[in-house]
Amino acid sequence: MTHSESMRKKKTSGTEALLLERYAPVADGIVALFAGYVEAVIHDYASQKVVYIANNLSKRSLGDDSALDDIAPEEPETVIGPYEKVGWDGGRQRSISIVLRDDDGHTIGLLCINMKLDVFEQAKQAFDILLSHPQLVPQPDKLFQDDWQERINTFIQHWLTQQGLTMARLSHPQKRALVTELYNNGAFKGKSSQNYVANVLNMGRATVFKYLRELKETENA
Known part of the structure; x- marks a missing residue:
C-alpha cells in the first residue's frame, strides 16, 4: 500500500466517522417524524459509498456505490431538489439532497431524503372520489x-x-x-x-x- 493510498484510507474512514457522528442522528430524527414513509441515506463523498441508511425503503445496502460523480467537491449548492424518481417497486418518490460539509467548508457527503408518494396518491384519489360525487344534486328547497x-x-x-x-x-x-x-x-x-x-x-x-x-x-x- 502506497503512502497516498494509506492517507486516502485514513481520510475516508475519518470522514465516514464524522458523517455518522454529525448526521446519523439527523437522519434518524427525520424518519421518526415521518413514520414509515421516508428514508434518509448518507453518502460519503470520499469513498463514493453509502455509509448510513435510516428506515431502509430502497433496499440498498451499506457500502453500495453512491454515484456522486456529478457532485463537484466544492459544490456551491447546499440543497438539491426536490426532485422525483422511481423506487424499486415502481412507486414514485419525492427526494431532496443536502450537501454535507466539514468545518472548513469542504464537501464530505450527501444526505438524501426520499419520501414515498404512493400512499398519498391513493389518499388523494379517494378524496377526489368523495369530493366530486357525480350524483350530487342541488339542495332541495322543500326539505x-x-x-x-x-x-x-x-x-x-x-x-x-x-x-x-x-x-x-x-x-x-x-x-x-x-x-x-x-x-x-x-x-x-x-x-x-x-x-x-x-x-x-x-x-x-x-x-x-x-x-x-x-x-x-x-x-x-
Missing part, C-alpha cells in the same frame, strides 16, 4: 327551506371571508361585531339560534344573550 342553521353557517363564512379572518383567531370584539351583523340580518329568529351561535363562536350563552339584549335596547331607544 331545507327553513334551515336557519345552514343560513347562519353561510353568513358566518361569508363574513369571515370579507373580513379576512378565520374562526379560530376571532377576538372578543370581532365576535361581538359578528353577532351584531347576524342580528341585523335576522339570524336569531330561529328556535335556539342564540345557543347555536354561542356554540359555533365558542362563546358563553350568557354573553350572546347580553349582546342581543343590548342590541334590542339600542334598537328600541
